[in-house]
Amino acid sequence: MNKKLNTILLSRREYTIGKLRSYQLTYHPINLFKLWLKDAYQAKIPDLNMMSLGTVDQKNRPYQRIVLLKKIEQNKIIFFTNFKSRKAFHIQHNAHVSLLFIWNHINRQILFLGTAKKISRDKIVKYFYTRPRLSQISIWASKQSQKIPNRKILENKFKKFQKKFSNTYIPCPKFWGGYQVDIDTAEFWQGRCNRLHDRFLYKKINSKWKKMRVSP
Template identity: 50%
Template sequence: MDVAHLRREYTRGGLHRDDLPVDPLLLFEKWLAQACEAKLPDPTAMSVATVSPEGRPFQRIVLLKHYDAKGFVFYTNLGSRKAQHIAANQHVSLLFPWHNLDRQVHVTGVAEALSPLEVVKYFHSRPKDSQIAAWVSQQSTRISARGLLEAKFMELKQKFANGEVPLPSFWGGYRVNFDSIEFWQGGEHRLHDRFLYSRSGEHWHIDRLAP
């Protein structure tokens, strides 16, 4: 299949420096709200990029579960490949791909483990089946068949049918304490608008980047 000719123009409008707030979270919150209003599928989906101890980059999609001035939060199996990478190198990047709005948000920062209190509070807010599924999968390990997962799920569903699902010791989360956020707005003729917020002490420095 020849993909070289597949392209479209980005015509949804520009991003101007005068429109940028001092705090990048204000713009992120505005864009996220607009992504939700536009009914984009999985507006909180973000790519998390980590680097293995051998220096190989890896990416995967997770869901953003909270954000504030302290950082961006996601949850995962602590035995997963991403968690192993973070244990060796806490520097990660996040990417929110809001294609239908011709937008991307790129975040860099340091991933720090969440407190047990934060983890257990979120874990018990999940649907019960999702709590059970956390027990079933030893994430990133090799398995011979999907049937093994389904059988284990049904076994645990019966076990916890009349009681609370305990928090697995191998399940937790991370907060990405961010030091840069780039906002990308697609533009006609590939003349995109890109603005990079870089942390400078207690303040943010803003640069326009060439597309």
């Protein structure tokens, strides 16, 4: 087993798919991100809107989890979650977050740093009713991040709300909603041969974007 594990840990491959040149950079990082999103879609990257959301707790311990990018509005990245979840309490304490996209199939990563704030109730409700009905029910059934004795309790709660809302519309709960992340730093990483990757950093300084190449 140790030999197999060692083989796995030592596995590597060369990144030969693409390049990132300075002339390809857009003024605003979100515009380049949208172009890369299109590339990822055309490359049929599975779950391309999955992103790792990083927060810190009150003791400054970092946490990460996968959430889904759902909208890009006014150059802000939007995701949805339970306002009583662990991540929401972290954001309430410290609104600075990180977002990381990894698309290994095309050797690309995108890192965003920014500040998260709740979006308007109107936008929350509008998005809620685009979700499948069973996904709406699951929001009511799950007290996200809260301890539960077993899975059966969660399943029974789901059935309870499924029955409760069987003949009526499902109201959008006030404990659930969305955050928009206002980006102030972005980094685009394109894998290259011999680990000489292309990395470009965007930083927002005095309301203007500064771009620089950084060493891999």
